[in-house]
Amino acid sequence: MRNLKYAVIGSGAIGGFYGGKLANAGHDVHFLFHKDYEHAAKNGLCVDSVNGNFNILPINAYRSTTNMPPCDVILVCLKTTQNHILPDLLQPIIKAGTCIIMIQNGLGMESDLSTYFPDNGIVGAMAFICSNKIGPGHINHLDYGALTIANFRNTSSGQMEEVAHDFISAGVPVRIADSLLTARWRKLVWNIPYNGLSVVLHSQTDKLNAQPNTRQLLTDLMSEVIDAANACGANIPVSFASEMIKSTDSMKPYSPSMLLDYERQQQMEIQYMYSNPIRSAAEYGFIMKKTEVLEQQLRYINEEKILK
Amino acid sequence: MRNLKYAVIGSGAIGGFYGGKLANAGHDVHFLFHKDYEHAAKNGLCVDSVNGNFNILPINAYRSTTNMPPCDVILVCLKTTQNHILPDLLQPIIKAGTCIIMIQNGLGMESDLSTYFPDNGIVGAMAFICSNKIGPGHINHLDYGALTIANFRNTSSGQMEEVAHDFISAGVPVRIADSLLTARWRKLVWNIPYNGLSVVLHSQTDKLNAQPNTRQLLTDLMSEVIDAANACGANIPVSFASEMIKSTDSMKPYSPSMLLDYERQQQMEIQYMYSNPIRSAAEYGFIMKKTEVLEQQLRYINEEKILK
Numbered sequence: 217m218r219n220l221k222y223a224v225i226g227s228g229a230i231g232g233f234y235g236g237k238l239a240n241a242g243h244d245v246h247f248l249f250h251k252d253y254e255h256a257a258k259n260g261l262c263v264d265s266v267n268g269n270f271n272i273l274p275i276n277a278y279r280s281t282t283n284m285p286p287c288d289v290i291l292v293c294l295k296t297t298q299n300h301i302l303p304d305l306l307q308p309i310i311k312a313g314t315c316i317i318m319i320q321n322g323l324g325m326e327s328d329l330s331t332y333f334p335d336n337g338i339v340g341a342m343a344f345i346c347s348n349k350i351g352p353g354h355i356n357h358l359d360y361g362a363l364t365i366a367n368f369r370n371t372s373s374g375q376m377e378e379v380a381h382d383f384i385s386a387g388v389p390v391r392i393a394d395s396l397l398t399a400r401w402r403k404l405v406w407n408i409p410y411n412g413l414s415v416v417l418h419s420q421t422d423k424l425n426a427q428p429n430t431r432q433l434l435t436d437l438m439s440e441v442i443d444a445a446n447a448c449g450a451n452i453p454v455s456f457a458s459e460m461i462k463s464t465d466s467m468k469p470y471s472p473s474m475l476l477d478y479e480r481q482q483q484m485e486i487q488y489m490y491s492n493p494i495r496s497a498a499e500y501g502f503i504m505k506k507t508e509v510l511e512q513q514l515r516y517i518n519e520e521k522i523l524k
Numbered sequence: 525m526r527n528l529k530y531a532v533i534g535s536g537a538i539g540g541f542y543g544g545k546l547a548n549a550g551h552d553v554h555f556l557f558h559k560d561y562e563h564a565a566k567n568g569l570c571v572d573s574v575n576g577n578f579n580i581l582p583i584n585a586y587r588s589t590t591n592m593p594p595c596d597v598i599l600v601c602l603k604t605t606q607n608h609i610l611p612d613l614l615q616p617i618i619k620a621g622t623c624i625i626m627i628q629n630g631l632g633m634e635s636d637l638s639t640y641f642p643d644n645g646i647v648g649a650m651a652f653i654c655s656n657k658i659g660p661g662h663i664n665h666l667d668y669g670a671l672t673i674a675n676f677r678n679t680s681s682g683q684m685e686e687v688a689h690d691f692i693s694a695g696v697p698v699r700i701a702d703s704l705l706t707a708r709w710r711k712l713v714w715n716i717p718y719n720g721l722s723v724v725l726h727s728q729t730d731k732l733n734a735q736p737n738t739r740q741l742l743t744d745l746m747s748e749v750i751d752a753a754n755a756c757g758a759n760i761p762v763s764f765a766s767e768m769i770k771s772t773d774s775m776k777p778y779s780p781s782m783l784l785d786y787e788r789q790q791q792m793e794i795q796y797m798y799s800n801p802i803r804s805a806a807e808y809g810f811i812m813k814k815t816e817v818l819e820q821q822l823r824y825i826n827e828e829k830i831l832k
Contacts, residue, residue, distance in 0.1 A: 416724060417824055427827060433820035505813040512741035516725055519735060 219244060220378060223287035223309050225302075227252070227261065227277075229347045229473075230319050231293030232355040234363070234388065236263045239272045241386035246276040246284050249353070253279040256353035264350075265357035267387065286311040289379055291341075292318045295477070296325060296488040303332040310336060315371045317341050317379065319363070321407050321473070322488025323400050323496060326368035337371025339379075340396045342403045346470055359468065362389040364403075366396035401445035402452055404493055406460050409437035411474035411489060412510035415517060422469040425461065433506075435461060440506050444497035474514075484518050486511065527552060528686060531595035531617050533610075535560070535569065535585075537655045537781075538627050539601030540663040542671070542696065544571045547580045549694035554584040554592050557661070561587040564661035572658075573665035575695065594619040597687055599649075600626045603785070604633060604796040611640040618644060623679045625649050625687065627671070629715050629781070630796025631708050631804060634676035645679025647687075648704045650711045654778055667776065670697040672711075674704035709753035710760055712801055714768050717745035719782035719797060720818035723825060730777035733769065741814075743769060748814050752805035782822075792826050794819065 222245045224235035231247070239245040239261075249256050260273025278284050287309050292302065299320075306316070315337040318325050326338045342365075346358040363383060367376060380390040393399040413424055413434065424430045438457035445452050464470075477484050490511035494504045528551070532543035535555040547553040547569075557564050568581025586592050595617050600610065607628075614624070623645040626633050634646045650673075654666040671691060675684060688698040701707040721732055721742065732738045746765035753760050772778075785792050798819035802812045 413821075417821060417828075419824075419828070423828065424824075427824050429820040429823035429827070433817065433824075436816070436820075506817050508744070509741065509814050509817040512737040512744075513721075513725060515737035516727075516732075516735050516741075519737070520725075520727070520731065 220288040220382060221285065222246065223281075223284060223290045224248060225281070225290060225292050225305065226250075226294035226298075227256065227353070228293065229349045229355055230343055230345070231291060232261055232349065232353070233263060233265075233345065233347050233357050233361070234293070234319060234343070234383070235291060236261050236270065236272055236355065237386045237388050238382060239275070240270045241382075243382060243386070244276075246278060246287060248278050248281060248284065250279070252352040253277060259353060261353050261355070263355045263357060266359060267357070267361070281305050281308045284309050286314065288314060289375075290314060290316045292316060292320065294320070295482075296320050296322050296485045297483040299325060299328065299488070302329055306333070313337075313372050313375075315339060315375050315379070317365065319343050320488070321403060322485060322492060323404065324492040325488055326396070330369055336369075337375060338368040339365050339371060339376055340368055340400060341365045342399055346467070348476065358470075362391065364391045364393050364399050366393040366399045368396050395450065397448065398445070398450040398452060401441070401448070401450040401493075402456070404445070404489070405438050405441045405452065405456060406464070407472070407489055408441050408493070408507055408510070409434045410464070411472040412514055413437075414472045414475040415478045415484065416510065416513050418475075420469045420471050420475070421464050421467060425464055431461065437506050437510070440504055441493070444493060444502050444504050444507075447500045447502035448496055449500075478517070478522070481522050483522060484514055486514050486518060490514065528596040528690060529593065530554065531589075531592060531598045532556060533589070533598060533600050533613065534558075534602035534606075535564070535661070536601065537657045537663055538651055538653070539599060540569055540657065540661070541571060541573075541653065541655050541665050541669070542601070542627060542651070542691070543599060544569050544578065544580055544663065545694045545696050546690060547583070548578045549690075551690060551694070552584075554586065554595060556586050556589060556592065558587070560660040561585060567661060569661050569663070571663045571665060574667060575665070575669070589613055589616045592617050594622065596622060596683075598622060598624045600624060600628065602628070603790075604628050604630050604793045605791040607633060607636065607796070610637055614641070621680050621683075623647060623683050623687070625673065627651050628796070629711060630793060630800060631712065632800040633796055634704070638677055644677075645683060646676040647673050647679060647684055648676055648708060649673045650707055654775070656779075656784065666778075670699065672699045672701050672707050674701040674707045676704050703758065705756065706753070706758040706760060709749070709756070709758040709801075710764070712753070712797070713746050713749045713760065713764060714772070715780070715797055716749050716801070716815055716818070717742045718772070719780040720822055721745075722780045722783040723786045723792065724818065724821050728777045728779050728783070729772050729775060733772055739769065745814050745818070748812055749801070752801060752810050752812050752815075755808045755810035756804055757808075786825070786830070789830050791830060792822060794822050794826060798822065
């Protein structure tokens with residue numbers, strides 16, 4: 217078995233952690249940085265993790281993909297608000313047989329990218345992790361960390377399994393799911409209620425769970441997402457809503473990624489996390505009425521409080 | 525025709541204006557004040573109005589209804605968050621033939637009060653007015669001012685018409701509506717979207733109208749309220765939503781009353797303005813899904829940011 221060469225596109229809370237775990241286990245990993253390039257090239261990538269801190273130094277750090285080698289596996293870890301730059305950004309590091317793994321939240325990212333790279337394997341990945349970037353090249357991993365991956369378009373034979381093996385031996389639990397559709401929607405069952413409400417109500421997960429009205433609203437929104445998912449052909453049991461609420465009860469108080477984006481005055485991932493699921497469900501005749509309210513409130517906040 | 529004796533229960537933005545207009549026209553009006561009693565008893569009631577400023581001094585001011593005379597007409601102008609005190613509060617000033625006029629927003633106020641005063645006439649009144657209390661006994665009337673009134677339970681013969689005549693001759697346009705149900709719901713078509721969204725998004729009417737996403741959300745919410753109203757037996761045309769949006773376009777930037785309550789850290793009128801309409805529609809089989817989202821968000825804000 218050859219050794220896979222990895223590219224990490226976006227070395228923040230997600231890319232820094234997952235790429236860092238692979239590099240820390242001895243894999244050949246090439247990191248694309250943006251603002252943090254100078255700092256990371258000099259000081260490496262520093263991961264404070266509940267499972268043990270580590271530092272990647274020396275590091276294969278780049279400020280542009282044009283200087284990076286073509287890779288066997290590309291981990292796309294940008295915010296989906298940047299996905300419009302992916303076709304140009306990935307071109308220099310794609311080769312025949314390159315597999316693109318999109319560790320992002322939302323719906324439809326794989327489909328959008330697939331038209332640009334019709335001959336490459338594309339995999340969707342769902343990260344179940346609490347991690348934040350707390351400084352340049354500095355990641356704080358608070359809890360969890362498992363990946364669920366699923367094929368969007370078939371990769372070269374055995375390649376997804378090889379990646380899964382690399383992650384698992386590097387200490388990252390990986391589950392291979394049969395249906396990307398179901399896996400993406402399952403993640404949305406959590407993401408849609410908690411991300412949106414945390415921004416609109418300026419509150420972390422624990423407060424939203426604790427108050428009876430928002431606990432009910434979270435449950436209602438989750439039920440709507442499950443109904444929408446199943447209308448689109450996914451297979452998620454109704455009981456998954458109460459499971460998600462209860463599992464969030466046992467989490468430490470947490471700021472969902474969209475609340476962090478809002479607090480940092482960064483664009484929020486509304487298109488892939490809200491608009492695409494709403495549109496997708498509507499195509500199957502299901503109107504996500506409650507989710508639409510959140511989407512419109514978030515678009516207002518994004519325009520009035522972030523873009524202005 | 526005898527002269528009617530009026531009681532004004534709650535002499536703030538609404539009671540101060542409407543009671544003030546009657547007193548200014550020479551009617552016998554008795555004002556209940558709460559915190560502002562001392563100031564008002566000494567300095568009178570001061571109304572700055574787009575239609576001409578006036579001052580009521582001397583004034584029949586009271587700090588308790590136990591000192592007030594029984595009246596022919598009681599104008600209930602409290603926030604509905606205070607309606608639980610009405611049975612005790614009104615007892616001393618009620619007599620046979622007293623008509624209670626509830627100038628409040630929401631649904632179900634008349635029904636709740638009627639059980640306590642089964643022999644009195646009860647009238648609902650909808651105020652279409654922009655007015656604020658800007659100091660003790662000091663009202664600022666910015667725009668509009670018409671009342672729509674409708675019987676909940678029949679008053680003594682001709683009494684509602686006599687009240688309407690008093691208001692009209694005092695410079696307040698009054699329309700007598702056939703259906704209180706329809707009139708209450710028509711008011712909710714404006715109140716539900718603008719009050720709730722202005723609080724959740726910390727924005728005045730002009731910004732909510734100007735931004736395409738909230739303009740659509742306002743329209744969606746209005747359409748839902750109209751559908752709910754008609755399910756309950758009201759008769760409101762679908763086109764009323766776009767009429768309300770356009771008429772708000774022509775208003776000056778305005779803070780709905782609930783936004784003012786929120787900014788003053790006062791309890792918001794969620795029960796009568798949101799929960800009762802939602803429950804009422806549900807009894808007729810119509811689920812107000814979008815309005816439910818607002819209701820739950822507002823209850824969270826009320827508990828977390830106001831009551832705490």
